[in-house]
Amino acid sequence: MRQRRHTWQTLITTTALVTAAAVGLTACGGSSAEPKAAQSAPAFEGKGPINYVSSRDASGAANKSIEEWNAAHPEEKVTFIELPDSADQQRQQLIQNAQIKSDTFSVLNLDVVWNSEFAANKWVLPLPEDAISTDKMIPATVDAAKYRDTLYGAPYYTDGALFYFRQDLLTAAGIAAPPKTWDEMKAACEKVLALPDAAGMSCYAGQFDKNEALTVNFSEAVASAGGTVVDAEGKPTVDTPEAKEGLNLLVDGFKEGLFPSDAITYLEEQGRRAFQDGKVVFLRNWPFLYSSLSATDGSSKVAGKFGITSIPGTDSTGVSTLGGRNLAVSPFTPNKATALEFIKFFTSEEQARKRLELSSRAPAYAALYEDPAVVAKRPFFPTLLESLENAQPRPKVVQYGATTKAIQEEAYAALTGEKDTDSALKDMQAKLEELSAK
Amino acid sequence: MTTAANLDHKAGSPPGRSSGKHGSAPKTATKNAGRTPGEGRMAALLLSPTLLVLALVIAYPLISAIHQSLYRAQSGLDADGFVTEGEAFVGLANYSDLFVGESGQRFLNAFGNTTFFTVTTVLLETILGLALALAMNRAFKGRSFLRASILVPWAVPTAVSGLLWRWIFQSDGIANSLLGSEILWTAEGTASKVAVIVAEVWKTAPFIGLLVLAGMQIIPEEVYEAAKIDGAGWWRQLGSITLPLVKPTLLVAVLFRMLDALRMFDLPFVLIGPGKESVETLSMLAWDESNQLRYGSASAFAVVLFLYVAAVAIVFVKVLGADVTGARQLGAKRRERKANRTQKAEATR
Numbered sequence: 203m204r205q206r207r208h209t210w211q212t213l214i215t216t217t218a219l220v221t222a223a224a225v226g227l228t229a230c231g232g233s234s235a236e237p238k239a240a241q242s243a244p245a246f247e248g249k250g251p252i253n254y255v256s257s258r259d260a261s262g263a264a265n266k267s268i269e270e271w272n273a274a275h276p277e278e279k280v281t282f283i284e285l286p287d288s289a290d291q292q293r294q295q296l297i298q299n300a301q302i303k304s305d306t307f308s309v310l311n312l313d314v315v316w317n318s319e320f321a322a323n324k325w326v327l328p329l330p331e332d333a334i335s336t337d338k339m340i341p342a343t344v345d346a347a348k349y350r351d352t353l354y355g356a357p358y359y360t361d362g363a364l365f366y367f368r369q370d371l372l373t374a375a376g377i378a379a380p381p382k383t384w385d386e387m388k389a390a391c392e393k394v395l396a397l398p399d400a401a402g403m404s405c406y407a408g409q410f411d412k413n414e415a416l417t418v419n420f421s422e423a424v425a426s427a428g429g430t431v432v433d434a435e436g437k438p439t440v441d442t443p444e445a446k447e448g449l450n451l452l453v454d455g456f457k458e459g460l461f462p463s464d465a466i467t468y469l470e471e472q473g474r475r476a477f478q479d480g481k482v483v484f485l486r487n488w489p490f491l492y493s494s495l496s497a498t499d500g501s502s503k504v505a506g507k508f509g510i511t512s513i514p515g516t517d518s519t520g521v522s523t524l525g526g527r528n529l530a531v532s533p534f535t536p537n538k539a540t541a542l543e544f545i546k547f548f549t550s551e552e553q554a555r556k557r558l559e560l561s562s563r564a565p566a567y568a569a570l571y572e573d574p575a576v577v578a579k580r581p582f583f584p585t586l587l588e589s590l591e592n593a594q595p596r597p598k599v600v601q602y603g604a605t606t607k608a609i610q611e612e613a614y615a616a617l618t619g620e621k622d623t624d625s626a627l628k629d630m631q632a633k634l635e636e637l638s639a640k
Numbered sequence: 641m642t643t644a645a646n647l648d649h650k651a652g653s654p655p656g657r658s659s660g661k662h663g664s665a666p667k668t669a670t671k672n673a674g675r676t677p678g679e680g681r682m683a684a685l686l687l688s689p690t691l692l693v694l695a696l697v698i699a700y701p702l703i704s705a706i707h708q709s710l711y712r713a714q715s716g717l718d719a720d721g722f723v724t725e726g727e728a729f730v731g732l733a734n735y736s737d738l739f740v741g742e743s744g745q746r747f748l749n750a751f752g753n754t755t756f757f758t759v760t761t762v763l764l765e766t767i768l769g770l771a772l773a774l775a776m777n778r779a780f781k782g783r784s785f786l787r788a789s790i791l792v793p794w795a796v797p798t799a800v801s802g803l804l805w806r807w808i809f810q811s812d813g814i815a816n817s818l819l820g821s822e823i824l825w826t827a828e829g830t831a832s833k834v835a836v837i838v839a840e841v842w843k844t845a846p847f848i849g850l851l852v853l854a855g856m857q858i859i860p861e862e863v864y865e866a867a868k869i870d871g872a873g874w875w876r877q878l879g880s881i882t883l884p885l886v887k888p889t890l891l892v893a894v895l896f897r898m899l900d901a902l903r904m905f906d907l908p909f910v911l912i913g914p915g916k917e918s919v920e921t922l923s924m925l926a927w928d929e930s931n932q933l934r935y936g937s938a939s940a941f942a943v944v945l946f947l948y949v950a951a952v953a954i955v956f957v958k959v960l961g962a963d964v965t966g967a968r969q970l971g972a973k974r975r976e977r978k979a980n981r982t983q984k985a986e987a988t989r
Binding site: 601 | 717722725810822928
């Protein structure tokens with residue numbers, strides 16, 4: 203009797219234990235989407251307090267804009283809701299709120315690559331184009347906020363690639379201008395690496411670890427070779443000679459020793475360190491590096507010795523991908539009029555200029571990049587503008603999450619030599635076709 | 641007395657058959673007869689809040705996940721590019737898809753990784769944890785300081801230790817400069833598996849060590865003294881006294897670690913990164929699927945993992961007899977108390 207009872211007790215407790223362990227795992231299931239009703243053209247009605255949902259802004263510039271708005275609109279106060287730092291988690295929270303049609307989130311701060319997904323799922327409202335001064339903005343940033351020719355977001359800030367190069371070594375090797383193409387870069391490297399000062403250095407580094415940054419580097423390589431990842435309708439186009447040429451730039455870079463052998467583990471930070479410690483001559487990275495590379499407190503060995511330009515292409519200057527964020531209005535907020543007014547205010551040129559005082563985030567307004575007062579503080583702005591004017595968004599697809607995963611998977615296999623370029627691109631094309639068919 | 645009862649119990653004989661030396665066995669058998677008819681109902685009533693909470697936080701999510709795993713989001717784009725979405729009941733298709741095609745390969749790979757990591761890390765942790773416990777069980781100066789400091793890896797949040805080890809294992813990190821190698825630990829391949837195992841063992845060996853140490857400390861000194869008098873050496877003492885006596889504690893510790901290791905997520909995620917085939921575990925796969933908003937297959941992964949964890953736990957409890965609840969120990973104590981009482985009664989008589 204007793205023995206039996208104990209066995210049961212043990213069994214029950216064990217089951218409970220295991221179940222408790224499983225709860226954490228299974229909790230991810232649960233929300234279910236309903237079929238969506240057709241939506242008529244939205245009217246921006248309703249005034250009152252709203253919530254602005256965004257990633258953190260460490261500079262405090264966004265908070266200042268909000269304070270200014272709140273001082274002028276005491277009846278329509280905006281509350282800043284901070285999301286986690288990880289972009290994946292931000293996206294998940296935003297989507298979950300949209301799926302339960304919660305009215306907590308009114309104005310959403312969306313990464314440019316989420317625009318299509320949110321627009322196609324009707325998780326954000328189309329914006330009246332005359333409400334946002336898009337004509338003054340850099341065209342690529344406006345394009346990135348559009349889905350099927352309709353504007354869904356107001357460009358907040360943007361980001362593009364910069365090509366960092368070692369001016370001191372180029373001068374020493376007698377190279378007058380920084381390379382514009384990969385071939386010129388290879389030629390320049392041959393000369394530079396022959397210098398005694400450059401002993402042990404490698405030529406170029408980008409971001410090649412299996413991460414969103416690999417999608418960026420792959421898209422840039424393909425676009426720089428004249429190809430596209432997807433066409434205007436979102437249909438994949440990576441099984442083409444152009445895409446092959448682009449991917450081969452990166453694959454051959456590893457094969458020929460143009461890149462440091464450990465560059466396959468590089469993200470932004472590792473690349474920064476490699477450049478800063480004088481391990482590579484050329485580096486593709488984002489503008490945020492500029493200030494730490496020019497730090498004169500001894501932390502950077504390259505302060506005052508480097509220059510910036512646009513990334514290289516195959517025939518001429520390369521094509522940068524576009525980063526950055528847009529502001530969009532949730533269809534589930536009751537105070538849509540306030541939300542739209544706030545977006546107009548927040549993304550206005552005046553506010554963008556004010557935020558530049560505190561934040562180095564690149565504004566969407568082209569004029570600000572040529573403003574002498576701004577350039578004096580952010581010397582990389584003119585070069586960044588060149589890069590942005592030529593920039594292309596990353597694949598504009600509804601299933602962006604799965605698309606970027608597939609790109610990373612196949613590009614990584616090609617870079618590590620697990621697959622040859624042809625079969626990697628063929629498999630990538632097949633995967634993307636399957637995704638775009640859904 | 642204590643020793644006898646403990647030894648008897650630890651040697652693995654089921655408590656019910658335990659041969660009380662003082663004739664306690666017949667008495668224990670009559671214990672249940674003392675329960676009044678209303679007692680069972682009262683017990684159920686008193687337990688019901690607990691059961692309700694358990695049902696809410698355990699049964700509901702589980703059932704909901706199983707339910708979700710039978711559905712699949714059917715999404716497509718209409719002419720204007722908007723998502724037409726609905727959920728369709730697909731029966732067990734999410735499960736059968738686990739074994740075919742590319743997603744099947746991914747699942748089997750993750751299943752293999754999960755099992756591989758569990759077996760290797762728990763094995764290494766057990767060996768290391770035992771060694772740690774043996775070392776700490778000796779009396780020496782600064783013992784309590786060592787005990788406290790050995791807990792530090794366990795106290796570090798896994799994500800933080802993942803970051804620490806990422807720095808150690810990066811291409812120009814300390815691991816490569818110590819080894820004089822140029823291994824790309826955080827890229828794909830065997831090296832990344834090794835990196836995960838090293839970091840996991842570093843983090844959790846102290847857990848086993850401390851639990852086993854606690855088990856060792858209740859072994860009475862007299863047993864060792866007796867063994868010494870009988871001429872048993874250190875190894876003999878380890879094999880015949882220490883190990884059998886810490887076995888119950890060790891089994892529980894190993895069981896906990898196995899359940900933990902089967903759910904491994906944050907360490908490979910932070911240390912090596914998501915989507916890397918060589919270290920992708922089932923939890924990471926479920927996370928990735930839910931991140932892609934494919935809740936159906938994500939739930940299917942989670943349910944399979946749950947069944948796997950449950951199977952391992954049940955096998956462990958049934959075959960190896962891990963005493964998770966301490967029920968046996970409790971039984972042994974109760975018997976012992978009764979035996980004591982009988983003894984006293986007999987003595988006073």
